[in-house]
Amino acid sequence: MKGTLEMHLQVQLGQNLQSSSNPIPPSRCCKNLLEESDAADIHLPSSSPRTADIDIALDDRDFILSQDFFCTPDYITPDNQHVLKAFDCNEENIPCPKSPEKLTTLKNKRYRQGDCSLHPLSPTLSSIQPTVELGKDTSGIDEGKMEKAATAGSRRNQSYVSQSAIALRCRVMPPPCIKNPYIKDASEVESDPLGNQRSKCAGFFSVITGGDGLSRYHTDFHEIEQIGSGNFSRVFKVLKRIDGCLYAVKHSIKKLYQDAERRRALMEVQSLAALGSHENIVGYYSSWFESEHLYIQLELCDYSLSINESTQFFTEGEVLEALYQIAKALQFVHEKGIAHLDVKPDNIYVKNGVYKLGDFGCATLLDRSLPIEEGDARYMPQEILNEKYDHLDKVDIFSLGVAIYELIRGSPLPESGPQCLNLKEGRLPLLPSHSLQFQNLLKVMVDPDPVRRPSAKELVENPIFDQVRRRTRT
Ligand SMILES: Nc1ncnc2c1ncn2[C@@H]1O[C@H](COP(=O)(O)OP(=O)(O)OP(=O)(O)O)[C@@H](O)[C@H]1O
Numbered sequence: 001m002k003g004t005l006e007m008h009l010q011v012q013l014g015q016n017l018q019s020s021s022n023p024i025p026p027s028r029c030c031k032n033l034l035e036e037s038d039a040a041d042i043h044l045p046s047s048s049p050r051t052a053d054i055d056i057a058l059d060d061r062d063f064i065l066s067q068d069f070f071c072t073p074d075y076i077t078p079d080n081q082h083v084l085k086a087f088d089c090n091e092e093n094i095p096c097p098k099s100p101e102k103l104t105t106l107k108n109k110r111y112r113q114g115d116c117s118l119h120p121l122s123p124t125l126s127s128i129q130p131t132v133e134l135g136k137d138t139s140g141i142d143e144g145k146m147e148k149a150a151t152a153g154s155r156r157n158q159s160y161v162s163q164s165a166i167a168l169r170c171r172v173m174p175p176p177c178i179k180n181p182y183i184k185d186a187s188e189v190e191s192d193p194l195g196n197q198r199s200k201c202a203g204f205f206s207v208i209t210g211g212d213g214l215s216r217y218h219t220d221f222h223e224i225e226q227i228g229s230g231n232f233s234r235v236f237k238v239l240k241r242i243d244g245c246l247y248a249v250k251h252s253i254k255k256l257y258q259d260a261e262r263r264r265a266l267m268e269v270q271s272l273a274a275l276g277s278h279e280n281i282v283g284y285y286s287s288w289f290e291s292e293h294l295y296i297q298l299e300l301c302d303y304s305l306s307i308n309e310s311t312q313f314f315t316e317g318e319v320l321e322a323l324y325q326i327a328k329a330l331q332f333v334h335e336k337g338i339a340h341l342d343v344k345p346d347n348i349y350v351k352n353g354v355y356k357l358g359d360f361g362c363a364t365l366l367d368r369s370l371p372i373e374e375g376d377a378r379y380m381p382q383e384i385l386n387e388k389y390d391h392l393d394k395v396d397i398f399s400l401g402v403a404i405y406e407l408i409r410g411s412p413l414p415e416s417g418p419q420c421l422n423l424k425e426g427r428l429p430l431l432p433s434h435s436l437q438f439q440n441l442l443k444v445m446v447d448p449d450p451v452r453r454p455s456a457k458e459l460v461e462n463p464i465f466d467q468v469r470r471r472t473r474t
C-alpha cells in the first residue's frame with residue numbers, strides 16, 4: 001500500500017514538474033504533499049523524481065487514487081484552491097471538496113467531443129468509451145505546452161485508470177436517479193445530484209454488471225428454480241442470501257440496449273413502486289439493471305391462474321372471491337391514476353389463498369400522459385383495438401370480466417373467430433350453472449360501451465359480494 005501511494009505521489013509530482021510553465025519548486029511541492037500525506041504515514045523518496053521514474057510510475061497503473069473512490073480529483077493535490085470560488089459547489093449539494101481545474105477539463109472535453117453526455121436512463125452506456133482524466137493539473141499551464149503534453153500522454157491517459165479502481169469507484173457511485181412518472185407530485189427537476197461525478201463513471205457500469213462475477217443477482221440471491229415465463233420475462237424462485245427469505249425475481253429475456261427499451265421496461269417497476277403495497281397486488285421489493293437485463297425482485301406467490309389442461313373448474317363461490325379481490329386491487333390502482341391494461345388469468349397470482357394482481361408491464365396513466373401499450377388482445381375491449389383511450393380504467397373492467405369468464409369455462413379463449421368477436425361485442429354465452437345475478441354482473445363488465453361498465457369501486461360495493469365480505473371479516 002505504501003509503495004502504491006508512493007508511486008501516486010511521484011505521479012503528482014511528475015505532472016507538476018513536466019507540465020507547468022511555472023513549476024512549483026520541488027521542495028515546496030514535496031512539502032505540500034508531505035503535509036497532506038502525513039496522516040497516511042507516507043514517506044517520499046529523498047530525491048525529486050527523474051523523468052524515467054515518472055514514466056515508470058505512469059505506466060504502472062495498478063494503484064488506486066482517492067478520486068477513484070470518490071469520483072472527485074485527488075485530495076492530495078489541493079493547489080489552486082482560490083479557483084474553487086468560481087464554482088458553485090453548493091449547487092449540487094455535495095459536501096466533498098472538488099478540484100475545479102479537473103472539472104473544467106472534463107467539461108471542455110465533453111463539449112469538444114460531444115460524445116460523453118450521460119443520459120439518466122443509460123445505466124451501462126456501453127457505447128461510450130470515455131477518457132478518464134485524473135490528476136491532471138492544468139492551471140497556470142500555457143496552452144501550447146498543454147497540447148503537446150496531451151498528445152504525448154494521450155495514449156497513457158486513455159487507460160490510466162486500472163480496472164480494479166473502476167470497479168471500486170462504481171461501487172461507491174450509485175446509478176442515476178430517475179423521475180417516476182407515476183408519482184404525480186414528483187419534482188420536475190432532474191434529480192441526479194451526482195451527475196457531474198457520475199460522468200467519470202460513465203461506461204463503467206458494465207464493469208460491475210458484466211460477466212466478471214460481480215453479478216448482483218448471483219451475489220444477493222440463490223436461484224432455486226424457474227417458476228414462470230411470459231413473452232418478455234422469465235421468473236425464478238430465489239432465496240435471498242442475506243435475509244433467508246424466498247422471493248420471485250423476474251428477468252427481462254431480451255437485452256435492453258436502447259434507451260427507449262429500458263424506459264419502457266422501467267414503467268413496470270415505476271408503477272409498482274408508485275403504487276405501494278396492497279394485499280391484492282404482488283409485492284415489489286427492488287429492481288436493477290444487470291448486463292442489459294432488468295431484474296425485478298417481487299413477492300413470491302404460489303401459482304398463477306393460467307388456464308391450461310390441468311386447470312380445475314371454479315365454483316361460483318371461488319370465482320366471486322377472485323373477482324372481489326382483483327376488483328379491490330383495481331380500485332386501488334385506479335385511485336392512484338393508473339391503469340393495468342393486461343388483466344388476465346396469467347397475471348393473477350395466488351398466495352396463501354389470496355389473489356394478487358401482477359405483471360404491471362403494460363401499466364400506464366389514466367390521463368394518457370404516458371405511452372399506451374395494450375396487453376393480450378384476447379382480453380382487450382373493442383375501443384382499445386380502435387385506439388380509443390378515453391376510459392382506460394374501464395378497459396381493466398372488461399379484461400377482468402373476460403378473465404373471470406375464462407376461469408368459469410376452464411379452457412383458454414380463442415385468439416380470433418366468432419367466440420372472440422362475440423365477447424368484444426358484449427355477448428356472453430349463457431352460464432346455466434351460475435346465478436342470474438352473477439351472469440348479469442359479468443355481462444355488464446364486458447359491455448362494449450365503456451361508460452356502462454361499472455367502475456372498480458362500484459364493483460367492490462356490489463351486493464353480490466356481501467357473503468365474500470362477511471367471510472373476509474371473520
Ligand atoms: N411474483 C410471482 N410469484 C410467482 N410466480 C410469478 C410471479 N411473477 C410472475 N410469475 C409467473 O411467471 C409468469 C410470467 O410472469 P409475467 O407475467 O410477469 O411475465 P411477462 O413476460 O411480463 O408476461 P406477459 O407475457 O404476460 O407479458 C406468470 O404468468 C407467473 O406464472
Ligand SMILES: [Mg+2]
Nearest residue numbers: 230346347359
Ligand atoms: Mg404476464
